[in-house]
Amino acid sequence: MRRSSLAWALGTCLLAPHTLVLSKPLNELSSDGIELVFPRLADTGNAVPFEAQITAPSGLHLKALKVILPENPNPVALHLKIMGQPAQYTLKTRLRLAASQSVWLVAVFNDGSERAHHAPTVITSTACLDDS
């Protein structure tokens, strides 16, 4: 029983389909105005601090932010809808990572345009199976 559950959990971690609905591949979007603070190396994937500073292009303001972890079983970590009309935004959070990967931040502006930036990290143990 325990063995099969473990196998199931492992399979869910490793074999999850990387399906996302995006207007364009992320790496074709401009990364101008997005600064990410993310450690290059993390001991565990249980809590990796993440900070994003976004500056909108002149004349535009932010509508939404998405934090995407492509190698996680559920890749969309956070979808933030912003109601004011800020041209600048600083978001800080902590993320759980299933594996070493790049975290992507997608910023959506009021004219519907998107910008994206990514930051890679290497982790030495997964957050999927550990129970701490």
Next chain:
Amino acid sequence: MSSPILTRLALTGPVKAGGSIEARWSAAHPMNSGFRVDDSGHRIPKNIIHTVKAYLNDRLIMEADLGTAMTSPVYLAFPVLVPAEGGIVKVIWQDDSGQMGETQQRLVI
């Protein structure tokens, strides 16, 4: 099952009308992702905070959909524009089991 979840909301930075401060919100929620198993080998059902909403003077300023990649305790920091009259910042959350919570802090200029 529904023991109280400790939540905390802190407002940091200089509170000046027209300026921006940082609101830091955290909740000591187990954030069970649904992928883990307990000591007897049973899968722990998914129970995470899936929605967080922030209000300034009862006006929605931010709504977040959270996924399983958010840590336990869950932590989120976001900017709040200080209105001239000051006011109250309120954060409410809801998890998969239907439990809800609310925390608020006063902005005094």
